[in-house]
Amino acid sequence: MIHSTAPDQIVLSARGLRRTYHKDKLAVPVLRGVDLDVETGKVTALVGRSGSGKSTLMHLLATLDRPDQGEIYFQGKRIDNASRSQRDRYRNADVGIIFQFYHLLPELSAIENVIAPAMIGRSMWNYLGQRRQLQQRAEAMLDRVGLLHRAKHRPSEMSGGEMQRVAIARALMTDPKLLLADEPTGNLDTETGVDILKLLSELNADDNLSILMITHDDEIAASADVCLRMQDGLLSGKTVPRRAA
Amino acid sequence: MYRWLLCFRYLRTRYIALASIISVTLGVATLVIVNSVMSGFAAEMHDRLHGLAGDIVIDCHATGGLPDPEGHLAEIKRICGDEIIGSSVSVSVPAMLGIEFRGQQIGRHVNMIGLDPETYNSVSDFGKYLMHPENQQNATFDLRDGGYAPGREELADAGWKHRRHWVHVKRLQDKIRAQEEALKPQAPQSQEAIDAAQGPTFGAALSPSFAAADAPPVIPNPLSNDSTGTLQATLDPMEDQFPGIILGISTCSVRARDADGNVIDHFYAQPGDDVRLMFPSASDNTKVLNKTFTVVDLYESKMSEYDSMFAFVPLKELQDARGMIDPQTGVRSVTTIQLKLAAGANLDAVRDKIRDRFPPELFAYNVQTWRDMQGPLLSAVQLETTILNILLFLIIAVAGFGILATFFMIVVEKTRDIGTLKALGASGRGISSIFVSYGVLLGFVGSGAGLVGGLLFVQNINEIAGVIEVMTGQEVFDPTIYYFDTIPTIVRPLTLVWVTLGAVGIAVLASVLPAMRAARMHPVQALRFE
Numbered sequence: 225m226i227h228s229t230a231p232d233q234i235v236l237s238a239r240g241l242r243r244t245y246h247k248d249k250l251a252v253p254v255l256r257g258v259d260l261d262v263e264t265g266k267v268t269a270l271v272g273r274s275g276s277g278k279s280t281l282m283h284l285l286a287t288l289d290r291p292d293q294g295e296i297y298f299q300g301k302r303i304d305n306a307s308r309s310q311r312d313r314y315r316n317a318d319v320g321i322i323f324q325f326y327h328l329l330p331e332l333s334a335i336e337n338v339i340a341p342a343m344i345g346r347s348m349w350n351y352l353g354q355r356r357q358l359q360q361r362a363e364a365m366l367d368r369v370g371l372l373h374r375a376k377h378r379p380s381e382m383s384g385g386e387m388q389r390v391a392i393a394r395a396l397m398t399d400p401k402l403l404l405a406d407e408p409t410g411n412l413d414t415e416t417g418v419d420i421l422k423l424l425s426e427l428n429a430d431d432n433l434s435i436l437m438i439t440h441d442d443e444i445a446a447s448a449d450v451c452l453r454m455q456d457g458l459l460s461g462k463t464v465p466r467r468a469a
Numbered sequence: 470m471y472r473w474l475l476c477f478r479y480l481r482t483r484y485i486a487l488a489s490i491i492s493v494t495l496g497v498a499t500l501v502i503v504n505s506v507m508s509g510f511a512a513e514m515h516d517r518l519h520g521l522a523g524d525i526v527i528d529c530h531a532t533g534g535l536p537d538p539e540g541h542l543a544e545i546k547r548i549c550g551d552e553i554i555g556s557s558v559s560v561s562v563p564a565m566l567g568i569e570f571r572g573q574q575i576g577r578h579v580n581m582i583g584l585d586p587e588t589y590n591s592v593s594d595f596g597k598y599l600m601h602p603e604n605q606q607n608a609t610f611d612l613r614d615g616g617y618a619p620g621r622e623e624l625a626d627a628g629w630k631h632r633r634h635w636v637h638v639k640r641l642q643d644k645i646r647a648q649e650e651a652l653k654p655q656a657p658q659s660q661e662a663i664d665a666a667q668g669p670t671f672g673a674a675l676s677p678s679f680a681a682a683d684a685p686p687v688i689p690n691p692l693s694n695d696s697t698g699t700l701q702a703t704l705d706p707m708e709d710q711f712p713g714i715i716l717g718i719s720t721c722s723v724r725a726r727d728a729d730g731n732v733i734d735h736f737y738a739q740p741g742d743d744v745r746l747m748f749p750s751a752s753d754n755t756k757v758l759n760k761t762f763t764v765v766d767l768y769e770s771k772m773s774e775y776d777s778m779f780a781f782v783p784l785k786e787l788q789d790a791r792g793m794i795d796p797q798t799g800v801r802s803v804t805t806i807q808l809k810l811a812a813g814a815n816l817d818a819v820r821d822k823i824r825d826r827f828p829p830e831l832f833a834y835n836v837q838t839w840r841d842m843q844g845p846l847l848s849a850v851q852l853e854t855t856i857l858n859i860l861l862f863l864i865i866a867v868a869g870f871g872i873l874a875t876f877f878m879i880v881v882e883k884t885r886d887i888g889t890l891k892a893l894g895a896s897g898r899g900i901s902s903i904f905v906s907y908g909v910l911l912g913f914v915g916s917g918a919g920l921v922g923g924l925l926f927v928q929n930i931n932e933i934a935g936v937i938e939v940m941t942g943q944e945v946f947d948p949t950i951y952y953f954d955t956i957p958t959i960v961r962p963l964t965l966v967w968v969t970l971g972a973v974g975i976a977v978l979a980s981v982l983p984a985m986r987a988a989r990m991h992p993v994q995a996l997r998f999e
Contacts, residue, residue, distance in 0.1 A: 288892060288992040309896060316894020325890040331478035343471035344895045394893075432632065 234300075235402050235434045236262040236285060241294035243280055252369065254280045255291070256457040263401065265432045267425060269445040274453030278438045278457040279452070282406050285436070286312040286321050299401065316345040320395025326387040328379040335375040338362040338393045345398060365393035369423060373441075385416035396433075403427070409444065419443040421447065471890075472899060476907040479879070480914070486907075489875040490915030493972050498969045500861045501960075505927040508964070509957035517772050518843040520594030523557065523807030525820055526842065529782065530833040532562060533751045533791055548822050555809030557588035560569045560787045562804070564748035566780055568721055577720050579780040581748055586610070592809040595781075598770040599715065600624065600740070609931035610713025610783045612765045618741050624739055624767075632763075633739035636706045659668050659995035680755030685852040711743060712786045714762035718769040719777035723863065731883025746780065751791040751802070758790055816840065865972050869979040872911065876904060876983035887987050888995025901981075901988035908980025911933060912973035920969060924960065931955045 233249045241258040244251050267422050272278045283289040285296060285443050287303060303314050315321070328337045339362045351358070366372045369389035376418045379387055388408060395403055404422070409417030413419040421444060427433045437448065445451045453461040479486070529535040535854070538558040546553055564581035567574055586608035590596045596608040600618040615628035626634065721738040738744055742764050749755045762782060768774055784803075788794060793802040794978045810819060816838040840847065880887070887900055926933060934945040934956060946956050 246692045283993050286892065288996070312894045312896045314894075315892060321892050322997070323892075327885065327892070329475070329886050329889060331475065331482055336474065340471055340890075343474065344890070348473070387867050403702065 266434045266449040268450045269448035271445040276454045278456040324410040416461040472903040489871045493915035494919040496865035497719040497916040498923035501923025505958040509959040513957040523592035524810045527806040528835040534804040552814040559584040560804040567745040583784040592807045627740040682726040710763035713765035715781040717776040717779040871973040872979035884998040891992035897988035901984035903986035912976030916972035
């Protein structure tokens, strides 16, 4: 039961999230009061049809957007109304985000893309002082996703699966508590997608990394620890498909 | 750090942005060139103009001049104290210069200046512009043996050699003529005498063989015997000279180009020749005086107004000739007092003090600083420089709009990356600083390239002018028109700093607007941007 879970076992929770988009005078409610808890150390899948509001929810949870109503807590601390710089720091260090379209920076090589969050989170002098350690960590992260041999390659020289691996390495660079994945396999063929999912569940198993993953693929959702279903801007159900069963 | 990494990457991968700063480069290069040439021109002109006159010049407009210059100087020193470190007095009168050239009388209007070379040199760069190397060190009014203007072939014989040569030729001529006269029948001889009395033209008397002689023979005008006849009778031109005169080079020469395009000066008179000057006396009942002088040197400041106007003679000679000596007291008069001030003295303040002591209501004195005298010219150059600078900065400003447009394009192109960076925790300020840094970098690259290009151009400007001349057949810098043989340039580091800062500033200003737009982008919309 969600509500019986101890607070320190919840990494991210949302209460009564509402978000309405306005197109001219027409109000389109996308989220209509979402309550959500992401448990520490578990893979949580969020499934729903397109238009159900799962991406919007993800953006709110990543503080890329702000809710009209409701609250978001990260490890018990409210973040949706935190200051701009606090939210920047939250995105930079506390959560790692991966996207359906990878969103790597095309001018940078794989290893530079992986280091980028560390650069963003530090001042120039701080970064230059720790450059060697950060370089090593980035290499370790690339190694972790099995792409160390392509460290110097640009995104344009890589396949979709490789790019997503680099994006995962990048998300892990700042050692986040939670990985937010927005349809990480949505743009990949099934086989590659399975590899990515395998990598994610390895990370979950080895590092006890909490993962919130959006997908519209029920099969993928079935492999998660917790599966949340979304419909018309509301969470409509929670199942514990695999390991918990 | 990421901002520098990214903007360096953008610099390397976005050549369109480099294209947008070519106009900055060109603008900066042009500014550097124009400023260097203009300040070279202005400095050279300042130098020349200042070299021609003392710091402060007191001109007396009375024909008789101002009496007792020593008394005036003592009074001025009493007023101005230690600021005056040198002074010179001179007499300046308008005069008519007469030069004999191949039997023709050439008349030129000149400004005749009686001066004492030693004191005159202490207030202005008089000696520096003389032809003879020793006169440059220590100017005298004595004709020298030779060695005038080393490197100037036209003046190779100038000096006593030339004088003895023409005197010799003239005596031979006189002898031949006398023999011819003696052989001629009576009647035509009288006709000849009538012709001679009608005018001074001796052109017909010159045979082509004379014209081909290596030095042009100078035949004295019959008039020369009128006023100085007694003097000439006692003077052997082979051994002696008349009072010395230093002519401005353009009063006695014309500059032209030969068939090969080389600039050549043709001299009507050169050191060793005798010339005559007609000038007014100082008495109330002004008369024209007529006096023969021997050219002892030429004066070339390369300021054409001065080179074509000045004739310098010894001060005492001119004072004696014009009667500027009080017969009772023996006090001499001068028309001009020049003062040299200590370095850093305020010229205008000293001028005003002297003006207060000698108010224009009571004295016919005109007290001016050398800047006042050259005011229109100097301010014209200054104005030209200012206007050119404004115009060229407008060019860079136009380049700024090019950068603005390019940057907006780049920001739009990079929308998704901006969203990504925001998702990775980059602040709005950080993202805007990517683009502002990019602008700074482009500005530095553009103006740096312009600076280097401009400086290289300035360094080789004369060679470049030569190349353009060869290519177009058009003279770029005609030394017969300008005061200088080569294009003068001065590179002022402060100007370079200002130009660079201005160009970088414009590039930064042009990048601020697109950078702000990038910073304000909504991350979700940016990430969704296709």
